[in-house]
Structures are given as structure tokens and as C-alpha cells.
Amino acid sequence: MNFLRAAVREPLLHFVLIGALLFAVTALRQKQAEHAEIRITAGEVAQLAAFWETQAQRKPTAEELRGAIEERIDEEVLAREAVRLGLDRDDVIVRRRLAQKMAFVSDDLAIVAEPSEAELREYFDAHRETYTTPDLYALRHVYFNPDRHKTLDADAQRALQRLSRGANADDVGDPFMLPRELADVSREDIVRDFGSSFADAVTGSTPGSWSGPVRSSFGVHLIKLESHTPSSAARFEDVRDNVREAFLAQRQREANAALRTKLRQQYKIVVETAEGTGS
């Protein structure tokens, strides 16, 4: 008994036993591997030659190329043996790379079914705030270039009277490079092109009549607000394409997550923590 107990504790024996086991496994595997083929294709040989050339800045000699091929065979043999012996398993680099490759080949591959109208409407209702449009304005204006008028304000006033009596706006004011009529622009859009005092005049006026003059970044204008559409949630019909895109993107994300969950189910997952073991 004492002898056995001592033997069990004997590291040398452990070493011998483990060595014998590894030898047995390797021998067995080697037997299986006898027919496994390592083939270096012509394409790969060409690639090896190209790599060689990149680093040496000249073509390899026949002997050098043979050397590169031998190295490649060694690499393949060692890699395969490493996999046979499971040496890839505890390597964080190998694991990350494999996971990355798997994610790359598996993500976004699930075919997401075309959503029904009901599903789209439900999504739209749940995300209404995304599809709200700001206050929108349609307006006309005529422009007076300060460089071309000695009596700028008086000229603008006279033009205002003509417009109020029904003159065609196309016949009034100076040429202007920005559009003389704007449809469906937000206050932000107006500020950007014409400045904030112009925008204030537009948003503060009542539709249907000419007013001004108001100043912009370019000079003086007369304005006529044609219509004001208050901020509103978009109609589903108008944003259906956007809703569909957002819906599909969400479905795709869910599909990717579902795939991972499904893969997880093929494993019993145990996480050991300092407090204890949980699964």
C-alpha cells in the first residue's frame, strides 16, 4: 500500500505515464493520418514566389523557391499536428480569429422575410417621433441688390405697392441666384440661406399677402408666405420605404442575435465565478 501510495505521488511516474499516453494517441492518429495528403498547389507555389519577391525585391532562384516550399510544408505539417493535439484550443489569438471569421461568414446571411403592412405600421407607430417633420413653409420673395439701388428702401416700398395691387412677382425686383420661390422648407433651411431676420419675417407672417422689406444676408426682400404646414407626424404612406428599411435593419440585427443564441443552445455553458459556479 505504502509503495503504491508513494508511486501515485511520484512525478517521474506521472511523466512516464503521460508520455506513454501521448505516444499512444500520436501513434494512433499517425495511423489515421497515413493517407492524409498535403498538397501544395501550383497557385500556392506562385504565391510563395511572389511573397519571396516582395521581400527580396528579386525573383527567387530554383533553390530558394524549393526552400520556401519546404518551409511551407513544415508549416502545414506542424499546424495540422497542432490541431490534432488540440493546441489551438487554448490560444486566444486562434480563437478570436476563428470567431471573427465565423461572425463574418454568418452575419447578415439570414434571409429576412418581407414584412407585412401590419408589421410595418406597428413599427411605425412604435417609432413615431423618428418620422415627425418640422414646420414647413412655402414662400415667394423678390430681391433688391443694395449695390444696384441708390434708394433701396423706397424702391422696395414702391415694388411692394405694385405687388399688393396684383403685379406678377416675376416682373418685380432684381435677378437673384437662389430660387425666388421655395416649397416645403423648414426654418432651419431658411436661416441657412437667408439669415435669421429673414426667417423670422417668414415664420411670423400670415399667408397670402406680400410684406417687407426684410433684410437677408444678400440685401433686401419682399416676401409672401404661401402656406405653412405645422409640424406633424409623417403619414405612414409617405415614409413607408424608410420604415421598411429600419424594420429590416432591426430584423437583421435580431436574426444575427438569434443565430448566436441558437448556436449557444448547442452548448452547455458554465461560467465559474469567485462566488461559485453558475450556468
Next chain:
Amino acid sequence: MRTRILAGAVAAVLLAGGVTAAEGNRDRNAYFGDLHVHTKLSFDAYIFNVRATPDDAYRYARGESVHHASGYDVRLTDAPLDFLAVTDHSEYLGIVPAMNDPQHPLSKIPYAPDLFSTDPAKITNAFQQLGASLRSGKYLPELKDFDTMRSAWRTVIDSADRNYVPRKFTTFRGYEYTSAPDGQNLHRNVIFSGARTPDLPFTALESQNPEELWRWMDGQRKQGIEVLAIPHNSNGSDGRMFQRTQFDGRPMDRAYAELRARNEPLAEITQVKGTSETHPSLSPNDEWSSFEIMDTYIGSATKVTKFAGGYVRDALKTGLEFDQAQGFNPYHFGFVGASDTHNAAGSFEENRYFGKVGILDGKPEQRGSVPPAGKTWEKDEPPVSVARYQTWGSAGLTGVWAEENTRESIFAALRRKETFATSGTRMRVRFFAGYDLPDGIENRRDMVSQSYAHGVAMGSDLLQRGTSAPRFLAWALRDPHSGWLQRVQIVKGWIEGGKAQERVFDVACSDGLTPDKTTHRCGDNGATVDLRTCAVSENKGAVELRAAWSDPTFDPNQRAFYYVRVLENPSCRWSTWDAIRAGVEPNPKLARTIQERAWSSPIWYVPQR
């Protein structure tokens, strides 16, 4: 008229400013954007400590703030952009960020840690590996990781698609093809029209020969993927970008010219690394030819020796000579401007300049506008890098004339070259030519629709009509956030005795001045800049300038091109603003003021054979 407005109102849901109907404005609107932007996915940007993503680039363009590598936030203060393309270097796309990811196998490459060390010498050394690979056009085999590049490319194109808001903000899928044989810059930005792109870009590591890129683009087009390429920094090509032969030195032929014209309708003529319109040695009679000149190779102190072939005006002239002698024109292109920012954020405004290469030029002392602590301008000889960055200008912009702010409409404008470049200002420029433009057109409120009906717009050919002389219409409107306009010029190139000539005509002057009949120059409008404060003269310059112009030297048998250049009054250069903020004298080696400007695409006059 009312019906038209209402029809527009009903049909369109979310229209950007300046649109009058659902199908857009038939007179076309000016939209401003940048088709040349790098993010952390570019190998160099990442090394410059830039961590901003493609999404950040689009957020910045729409007016949000993003973080600068030098530790502060940047934001477009005047107005958001209308369109943008992220164009990261396709070579080693996403590879350098992966090398910094300890969990990525690329991080195990022996020199990977050096790229991210705190020792500038090590960084430079490791960076040289990549630089040498790009100059030689050969892959570093250890970095040839197509999976990583493919996944980075997907990040780029997904971000472009996700940030596209039709009629509000347009994005394009794109990348930069970074060919620089022997360091001579042949870079191109490749811009796709829509939401279809190949699996991976064609890079300079596939071939440094741009002809191979164009053939690949032809192949894409056959598969229904529309794409164009925009060369940039011809100023750093040492005369090679617009040379008189094919890439390998063989003579040009019609097939080459057509291949090139089909794929490269545009050239980027201004950006941070200098302006490539023309050079004082090429245009000795142009008083404005020395604007933001960069006379070195890209990323090195090597001096450029050949200016011919490196600037667009010269290239357009070369094109005329080929057309005259051989019946084909390899250089028939329009103009765009860009930032080439590597911060995911273009620095367009002189008074808020923040450089373009991350931590390398993010502070005034690094870009030669403020002397290093304890040094003075007299005593200090700046390091090579500083000497380079101080010559860089603030970013340029592209203007397009398009019906509406959508991919389709803007891409079509790029294709037909109805574009203009600016030095960063958002002045608008129109340019038309025709035989039947009515008298007094420049004073008509409908001059644009008249011009489209009776003439051709910038970027077009005007064919000879007997002995008739065309009338030109040039029109510019100031950017309310920038300076006042000083003059509108028409730059003409033509063939005389088989040789291309050039001349600059002032055609509209501010402040009641008129161009002199013999010198074709406006008088001095007296606009000045106070160099202690950068304040500019009040009441000098114009809101808009326009002119109908006939070429006094027109000869119906002479092949010619014409383009518009508009100059603002002088204003402080970014380096002067930096110095004033720091309370020091501006660097005496640098121009203290500049004249912001815009360039229209050319109109070509084409005589019959």
C-alpha cells in the same frame, strides 16, 4: 405659379432649401460638399491618432461636433454640408486599427507595437514600411489580410448608406486609390453612384497604373455599377499626373484618351495640400497664380522639379494641343475642391483652422503659425514637417448645380461636369455660353432658364456655328459667411500656331469699377485687411457680380476653353488668425492674407474640322 408651388408642396415630403417641385428645381440649385475625407480606417490617419469613424465624418458634415485627435472638439459653425463621401485609403483599409487590437492576429506582427509606441522614431520607422509599400506598389505579405479589409470596406459603405437622407443630405460610397510610383502622386478618389459596389476596391497594390484602375471601372460599369475617379494633388506628381504620354511612356492614342475621359470627368484642383490650378512659372502673366502653392512631393520634403503636367490649366492646354494635332483630348475635365482631411472633419474656415493630419498639425506650433515656446521667427529654423504644414491651405469645397439633393441628381451633375471648386468659401458661380443668349441677359430675372434654353452650362462643349462669336454669362453670389466679391475673371486657353496660349480677363468688377479695355483688369477697389485684428474694409466689394461677355480675341477657327475664376476681397490667412490669437507676430515667411476664390468648370469652344 400658385399651382406649381402647391403641386410641389403636395408631392414632396421632405425637401431641402431652394427646391420648387418634386422633381427638383429645373434651374438647378448649388449644393456644397466634400468628396475627399479620411477616417481612422485609413492607415495613415490611424497612426496620426485619429479615431473618428465614417459615421463621425457624416455627423460632422451635418453640423454636429466631433473629437479632434489633439484633444478638442471641432464643428462646422457656418452651415452644414449638403453632401459628403468618406474616401479612406483602400490600401491596407482597416489594417492599422486591427494591428492595434491586441486580440487581432495582425497585432502580433513584430513592428506592430512600434506603430503605436510613444517614440516618434519608432513610429516613423514602422510607418516607413507602409510608405515604402505604397511607393513600390507591392503588398507587405504579412498585412495582406483581405478579410479585415473586406470588413472595413463594409463599414465604409454601410455608413454611407445609413447616413444618406434623400433631399436633405447625400452620401456616396467611395475610396481613395493611392498610387504614388516613386513617390510621384497619382492618387484618385473613386466615387460610386449608388448602393452597389464591388466586394473590395481596386487598389494601387493591385496596380499603380491608373489605366488598370480605369479598365477595372469599365468592368464595374458593364455590371451596372456606375463609378467615376477624381485625381487630386497633381501638384505633388512632379509633372506626371497630366503628362503627355501614357503611364508607361508610350504615346497617347484615342483609346487612351477615351478610357481616361470616360472614367475621369473631373479633377480636384484645391485642397489642404495646395492648389493645383496653375503655378507662377506656368502662368507668369496671371497675378493670382501663386495661391496656396505646395511645391513638394506628398509626405516628404522632396522638391517638385516639373510644374508642367502638374497643374490643371496646363493640362487643359495640353488637351487642346492633342485635340488640334490628333483629334482626341485626354484632358477634358471639370473642377472640384475638397479637404482631404484625415480628421474625418474638413477645416474650411480660415479663422478656425485645425489642420488635416491629426496630432501632427493639430496645434499652431506644429504648423508654423506660432513659434515654439522660447523661440522667435528670426532665430528658429522649423523642422521639415512644420515647414511643410505651414504651406498648406485651409480646405476647399465642391459646388454642384443639381435639381435636388439626391445621389442621382448630384452624381449626374458630377458626370456632366456642372461643378465648381472653391477655396472653402460657399460663393455660388454660374457660367453659360451660347450664340443666342439674348441681349441684356445679365439683367433678366429669368437669365438661368434663358441660358439653359439657348446655351450650354459649365462643363460642356460649345460647337462652332459658322463665324458666330459666342456670348458668355458669368455670375457669382457671395457666401454671406465669407468675404465680399472683388472681381469675376474668365481664364481663356486657346491654340495659336499649334501651341496653347492662355490669358486672364477681368469681366466684372466691384465698387462701380470696369475692366480696362486693353489690360482687361479691374481697378483697385481699395479693400484692405487690418492685420492686427483681421477686420476687413466695410463697404468694399459686392454681394454679387455678373457680366455678359464676348471674347475680344475670339477667332472662330481657334480651339479654346474658358473658365470662370471669382475672387473675394483679401482676408486673413489661417496662419495670421493663429498668430493673432496667440498674440505673436505672424510668420514672416507666410502670406498674411489670401483672396478666397472659386473656379467654374470650363466650357470648351470646339471648331469644326
